Each structure stands twice: as C-alpha cells, then as structure tokens.
Amino acid sequence: MDEIVKQALAKWPNVPHCTGWLLLDRRGQWRMRDDATQAAGLPGDIIRHEALLGFINRNYAADADGQWFFQNGPQRVYVELGYTPWIVRLSEADGALRLTDHAGGRFAPTAAWLDDEGGLLFSDALPDAPHVSRVAALHDHDLDLFSTHADLDDTGGVFHFAAGVDLKLLRIARADVQHTFGFIASPAAKAAAS
Numbered sequence: 001m002d003e004i005v006k007q008a009l010a011k012w013p014n015v016p017h018c019t020g021w022l023l024l025d026r027r028g029q030w031r032m033r034d035d036a037t038q039a040a041g042l043p044g045d046i047i048r049h050e051a052l053l054g055f056i057n058r059n060y061a062a063d064a065d066g067q068w069f070f071q072n073g074p075q076r077v078y079v080e081l082g083y084t085p086w087i088v089r090l091s092e093a094d095g096a097l098r099l100t101d102h103a104g105g106r107f108a109p110t111a112a113w114l115d116d117e118g119g120l121l122f123s124d125a126l127p128d129a130p131h132v133s134r135v136a137a138l139h140d141h142d143l144d145l146f147s148t149h150a151d152l153d154d155t156g157g158v159f160h161f162a163a164g165v166d167l168k169l170l171r172i173a174r175a176d177v178q179h180t181f182g183f184i185a186s187p188a189a190k191a192a193a194s
Contacts, residue, residue, distance in 0.1 A: 002058055004073070020188035022056075022070060023080040027139055028087030028102030030056055033080070038188075043082070057103035066183040067190070078187035085183050086136035088122060090145050097149060097161055099136075107136060112159050112167040115174040120146060122167075123181070135181040 020038045023031040030053060033044035047053060059071040060079075068085045070077045079085075087102040099107040099122060109122040110133070120138040138146060150159045156169035178185050 002055070017069075017076045017078060019078045019191045020080065022077050024068075024082060024085070024087070024102070026082035026087070026137065027141075028089070060103065062183065067187040068183065069187075078191075080188060081183070081185040083119070083185070084121065084135050084137045084177065084181070086134050087139055088136040089139050090142040092145060097145075101134075101136060107134075109161060109167060112169050113172040114152075114156050114169045115172050115177065117174050119174065120169075121172070121177065135177070135183070 021033050023033055023044055025031055025043055030047040031044035032047055033042070037044045047056070056070045060068065061071065062068050062085065063076075068079045068081065070079060086107070088099045088107045089102075091098050091100065099109060101107045107122065108124050110125055111123045113121040115121065119140075120143070121135055122138065123133045123135045125133050146159065149161070150169070151157050152169070156171050159167045159169055161167055172180065184190055
C-alpha cells in the first residue's frame, strides 16, 4: 500500500466505504461505473490513465470476507469482479511460458482448472505469504497459446507450463468458483442484501 494512502487512513479513519463504482472486467481492465451505468447493469468506461491504473493496482487488496477493494486514500472502494479477483495473460518468449497478472506482476501457477464454460483458472502461492493463494482467470485472447501447450481430455487434461511443471487441469463449475476460492464477486449485491 502506498505511504500516502496509509497517512490518509490514519488522518481520516471513518470515511464510508463505496460499492458498485469500480469493476475489474473479465479481461483485466479497470472500469469506472457511474449511477446510470450501474442501474443499467453495464460494465462502465475503461480507465486508461496510466498513473491512476498504477495507483489502483498498488492499493488493491482483499478484506477478511473475501471482498476485493481499492484503497483510495481514506476510502475503501469495493470492486465488482467480472469473474475472478485476478486476470492473467499468457506469453511465450524464447520457448518459455510466463503468466503475468493484470497488475503486471509475475504469476507462478501451482494449480489449474477448466470451468464448465471453457474458462481457465490458475492459482498461485504468494512469495511473501506462501500459505495464501490467489485465483486468476486466463484472458480469453490467450486460449490459442494455452491450447498449444495443453493436452485436453474428458476429465480435464494437462497444461505443460514449464520443463518439469505439468499442471493437471481439474474441472470446476463456474458457479462454484467464488465459494471454492473464497471471494465475493459483487460486494454491491452483498451490501444490498444486508
């Protein structure tokens, strides 16, 4: 978390939280959602300002309930998720595959799933907290590259990520992903139900 954010939290500890205004879409793009956009159930406008994107990515975290948020100074802005809290891109350079999360960080997969809608999910262990894992959906533009390194069958298959690193593709229903991985895709819906 940025130092300026920590200072703002200390100075104004009781600023109300915000829900519905920020969305991480299925392709890892941050989207701003005004009242009209939210009411219409639309994803919102893509945020393109590089400094703002960097600020959001550096101050993106989860609370104890599995709701993801962006700490905007003293205000916690809960994020609506298009699917998972993280989106990864798959690339290949010099014959080696690499996964990079939507914030630009390395994602070293330890497990993989194929959902019932054809989506691919990966989890990893955080280097600074190996007992904590993240779940990420693969960006749909990378499915072709993925398929050239995977052997698929009726049970799932295997993804050949690196030399000696073959990840068994487990099956999962998309409807079960939130519960299985312990996150809340819509903090706004949770707040409205409370």
